[in-house]
């Protein structure tokens with residue numbers, strides 16, 4: 420199908436507008452209740468939950484617990500790290516996304532007692548709940564990397580796009596310098612579950628693209644050290660990425676798990692089945708292991724027999740409801756489900772958890788289920804991306820079948836990332852997508 424730029428733009432904008440329109444017009448009558456609902460975390464999932472619950476329930480006491488004053492639009496970090504957006508692009512305030520009818524306690528949760536049904540905050544306040552929504556996101560475990568400190572970011576070729584907007588901007592400065600000069604570019608991901616597993620791959624592609632544009636690719640080696648035997652968990656996507664990596668001339672090594680960095684010698688140490696291996700870098704994007712926040716790991720909520728070093732919350736993968744504490748749900752990155760650590764997944768998980776909770780209160784059967792939908796626009800160069808969407812079965816589930824081919828490097832998929840995603844994300848925070 421031939422479609423021109425104008426039509427593509429209209430489609431991208433239309434997609435965002437559709438998401439923005441969301442469920443608002445067909446809203447069901449609010450269910451009366453005096454239930455006490457506590458939401459831990461006011462990020463992507465927590466804000467969306469607060470708004471959807473506030474819209475669906477009449478009289479509920481909704482309390483949000485989160486100490487963070489800044490809301491961070493994390494999908495923007497890659498664009499900041501590629502010099503395409505300023506650091507401020509990802510930053511707004513937590514307050515602007517929360518419903519005014521809800522109470523916001525500006526402290527972190529320090530302890531959860533699911534038997535007593537209470538949460539205690541870092542300031543010592545104890546809040547009782549009838550329902551608990553766990554939406555704390557995850558913890559970037561920088562301390563697990565020997566030799567690393569965030570003070571290194573931006574200096575001597577050390578980048579860390581995941582660390583936040585300011586660090587992403589510093590990473591861009593380091594990448595910009597590197598692609599002027601050439602040398603060894605070294606990329607990898609952690610062996611734990613991680614948010615947006617496409618992001619390490621995207622950043623490798625972007626570095627290559629800048630080196631080519633600046634004419635330094637000939638004096639640049641790019642190595643990707645995969646933590647397992649593949650580059651991406653979905654086999655068909657893995658195959659496509661492997662072909663693109665070959666095509667771009669990346670060296671790929673497998674079963675390399677990052678352990679330590681030596682900024683003086685500019686080397687990274689990996690654990691491999693053959694023992695430790697050291698690889699050199701002139702530029703690297705450090706991505707740490709990811710785990711549930713300590714308050715979750717120190718509580719009875721995680722799985723006992725899965726991800727034991729990571730602590731994700733034990734929920735039914737289709738309802739997001741805790742399997743041992745039925746009045747508790749987990750949504751977003753902290754949920755112990757086999758896929759779904761993306762903002763796009765949050766968009767599909769939140770209505771499921773809300774439907775479960777509201778149906779409990781209304782005394783009816785819930786109907787919504789989550790199928791593992793995960794999406795990551797996989798940037799392959801500036802102006803091109805593949806809109807990868809998949810489910811628990813590793814089946815591709817394209818949102819625009821016949822229009823956007825998931826495994827093709829397209830400009831429209833780039834627009835989805837660069838323009839439409841943020842509008843859709845913001846609508847989601849407001850509970851309208």
Ligand SMILES: Cc1cc2nc3c(=O)[nH]c(=O)nc-3n(C[C@H](O)[C@H](O)[C@H](O)COP(=O)(O)OP(=O)(O)OC[C@H]3O[C@@H](n4cnc5c(N)ncnc54)[C@H](O)[C@@H]3O)c2cc1C
Pocket residue numbers: 459460461462463464465484485486487492493494495496497526527528529554555556557580581614615618712714750751752753760761762763764765794795796
């Ligand atoms: C570099 C990068 C690129 C990405 N690209 C994409 C993309 O292209 N597409 C996509 O869909 N997704 C992408 N993501 C992933 C996406 O941003 C996350 O999956 C999403 O933000 C998860 O939402 P969340 O609410 O679970 O966590 P968050 O949005 O991180 O929010 C968690 C909140 O919980 C709070 N919290 C933490 N501990 C506590 C505590 N003890 N008590 C109370 N509150 C607490 C935090 O302060 C925070 O406000 C990307 C992420 C990164 C880092």
